[in-house]
Amino acid sequence: AIQAITFCLDFEWKRLAETAINILSVTCYASEAGQEAVLTSLSALWRLRGERPYKSLVRALKDEELPGKVQIMQFVNTLINQSIEIEDRIALRECFLALGTLNICHQTVAKFNFEAEFTEEERRKISVA
Numbered sequence: 156a157i158q159a160i161t162f163c164l165d166f167e168w169k170r171l172a173e174t175a176i177n178i179l180s181v182t183c184y185a186s187e188a189g190q191e192a193v194l195t196s197l198s199a200l201w202r203l204r205g206e207r208p209y210k211s212l213v214r215a216l217k218d219e220e221l222p223g224k225v226q227i228m229q230f231v232n233t234l235i236n237q238s239i240e241i242e243d244r245i246a247l248r249e250c251f252l253a254l255g256t257l258n259i260c261h262q263t264v265a266k267f268n269f270e271a272e273f274t275e276e277e278r279r280k281i282s283v284a
Contacts, residue, residue: 157182157189161196162203166215169223176230183233190237213254224263231256 163175182189201208209231216227231251238244 157192158196158199161193161200164200164211173223173226176226180230180233183237187239209250209254213256213259216256216259228260
């Protein structure tokens with residue numbers, strides 16, 4: 156069942172991907188066995204797609220609007236923080252860092268701060284200039 160849900164992580168279908176991320180996050184958080192099942196299913200997904208592990212998650216993190224970014228980052232944090240072994244936690248964290256996750260987060264925070272600072276009218280004037 157977890158593998159079928161994991162295979163729904165297709166961000167062309169945002170609503171389906173959001174639902175899948177929520178279910179997978181809860182599964183990871185619920186137990187060590189749940190986290191292991193999610194990681195195993197993610198590995199199968201990457202092999203099936205022929206892509207680097209976690210690349211599509213990071214790509215979606217770049218492309219999504221703020222609510223989607225938050226949801227993806229919560230999932231990533233759950234994956235990392237629910238790892239029992241420190242070596243597994245470090246390996247996952249390094250994998251995400253190598254894919255540029257930290258830079259994406261910094262850009263998102265900067266964009267959010269910029270948008271919060273200006274009114275809609277001010278942003279339009281700035282973007283036209």
